[in-house]
Amino acid sequence: MNKKSLFATLAIVMALLMITAFPIPTNANGVRGPRTEDLIIRFYSDVEGAYAALKAGEIDMVGYEITKELFEDAIEDPHIQVAPVADMGMYEFDIQNNWTIKDYPEWRSPTSYWEMRAAMALLTDKNTVVRDCCGGFAERIDQPIAAPTKGWMNESYMAPNYPYEYDPLEAKTVLDSMFPEGTTDNPYYDPTFPGSVQHIRTYPEGHEKAGQDLDPLIICVRKDDRRRLCAGRMLYENLRKHGIPCNVIEADMSALYDRVMGDMNYHVYTGGWSLGRFPALTIYFLYHSMWYFAYGPNYVTGFNATGDPNYPDLDAYLELAYYTPSYEAAVTATKNALGVFTEHCITVPLFSALSYWAYNDKVLGAVNMEGYGLEQGYTFMNAYKTDGSPLVYGLKSAPIAQNIIYSSWFYDRQVMDRYYMYGGVDVPPYNLAIDQAGWIQDWTEASVTTWVDPEDGEEKSKVTIWLRTDNYWVTPGTGDKGPVVDAYDWLFSAFVQFAFDDCWLASNYYPDCHHFKLFDYKEIDGEL
Known part of the structure; x- marks a missing residue:
């Protein structure tokens, strides 16, 4: 594969970075982790049903844009907040x-x-x-x-x-x-x-x-x-x-x-x-x-x-x-x-859609990301309720499956993205033109870093990534902090996905990866 752009290469890198690891921030109480102890997700048949649940106090946030009729109701309700978003x-x-x-x-x-x-x-x-x-x-x-x-x-x-x-x-x-x-x-x-x-x-x-x-x-x-x-x-x-x-x-x-x-x-x-x-x-x-x-x-x-x-x-x-x-x-x-x-x-x-997302007035710290609204990692790491109870999130549809290899449906991802960190390269919530480190500490640009393949003599792209050292596995059920996620975990995740040639990342996507070099517990070269 000839030298590739940053777009193509970062897409490959981000697609492989799908493991249950979280950079754990410090909350207002000095405790590492999201500012709410638990997140509960409930499913409804449509956005009207989810909004009715919000009005009834069954949920705290509606995970979809609301209709004009619902918006007109929301702005008359002193206990409901609305977040405007030009939808991506x-x-x-x-x-x-x-x-x-x-x-x-x-x-x-x-x-x-x-x-x-x-x-x-x-x-x-x-x-x-x-x-x-x-x-x-x-x-x-x-x-x-x-x-x-x-x-x-x-x-x-x-x-x-x-x-x-x-x-x-x-x-x-x-x-x-x-x-x-x-x-x-x-x-x-x-x-x-x-x-x-x-x-x-x-x-x-x-x-x-x-x-x-x-x-x-x-x-x-x-x-x-x-x-x-x-x-x-x-x-x-x-x-x-x-x-x-x-x-x-x-x-x-x-x-x-x-x-x-x-x-x-x-x-x-x-x-x-x-x-x-x-x-x-x-x-x-x-x-x-x-x-x-x-x-x-x-x-x-x-x-x-x-x-x-x-x-x-x-x-x-x-x-x-x-x-x-x-x-x-x-x-x-x-x-x-x-x-x-x-x-x-x-x-x-x-x-x-030019839309509004709705949530109740007990929720503080919600982040209204440009182009995406409330549903992204910033909200779920930062938002909390004034009474300390769990956040309850209402979705307009249940997922089809929860399978990191095969699930690509929006409603699958709405749930999976709450416990899988999809990409190590992130973006600030209010400026989508800027890349920033996520749970990767840093990386090199494929457009300027290359290697020569001795098999065919062609110049090809190379990306080096450095993992953060404060990424931890989270224990299912208890939520306890586990060991640090290192380069060996990353590489294992990549090769698990390579084993399934019928998944949504397959076809000509995986062959772009020629090989990986593992330097230590936090540095990996991906040569393409």
Whole structure:
């Protein structure tokens, strides 16, 4: 592997630093550890249920952004505090681009055609979604990165230059060019809606079922999020009016997880992601073809009829963004990748939340991190209640699993991140542009530290990390401080993960690590 950028290398290092070790601070009482003795996590079916529990005194904090209606209630309640946050996430219509899907394995999927995906985008009124579905508590996005990272977006594909601005008549034109009307009456025909057609559309010429009525698209809509439920209903209602039959599944995350993430057996899913501060990293994992596998982060780009990736041009730009010699080059490659992404209309980005998180007035020391809100390590190490009782955290969904090797779902991480320290390299809560030491004391930059591989004579990257000496294992059950976490523990953690080549960190991620050198109990070289 040739010399890599700091982005790629630090991502590898941080991915390997997932062991139950904590740098233990001193609290107000002079005792080492979090300022609250215990953390209790409770699960609810939606954010409304969690908020009701907050009002009833069952929990102290809601672990998700609250809706406009809940916010209006919260600001009238003297016992509830609200923390504003411009969310580092995105919500979107995920579209399955693969040649086939499991329910229809013998013929080409309609959403593998650009015309169908483009029509979906043209039938999506994003401004109405922001206004009506989100109550204005959102910022529209036209590319699949968070609104606060605008500097990485491709200006040529943003409003007013977005090529799929809401236009039902243009959607009809695009659909007519590939999916002609048949003779079966459309029960959803609406003469008052622009572009609505009287008949069900059919498969195009050259298709295995050419001339036959389209099979229903499988539209998976999250009902545990009112914003996504509202937006999803807008989309499938408009599709039906345009002669596209839809089989709608409105369900919560637990019911849709295996269908969408595992089997990838869907056409449209009302998706949402919590994203990192470097779009070059996040879009690489979400949309590069190497990550398209069951329960992997990419469940949209798919493969063509011959089994090759649908978008090699996108893959190429994503690799340039990920494996890059400089920050500036990463931004340029990311913008190019986002342009290609938009041209192919792979998904329909909708919005980033402008939200509020709610907690009760007994909680002190909560940290409202830029882009992320209350849920991060600073809050859970620093927050405490005035009466000394345990913090009770309410989540809108239970996790699917608690498996450090395989869990990548947001609701899994909400729990796991409370007892696993994910990355040794951290970031200050109020300036996301700065790196800082976490439970690593220091590190060298891969962009300036290299080694020459004698096997091929190529110059390659090297990262040296120095572990802090005040990281301790925590004894399960009792919470007692155990022995110091040293370099041997780190290396063991790395090789445990290397043993599972089907986990979410696998594929071409692990092969970037050529070898490790262990110098002593606190110093490791990773050569890539």
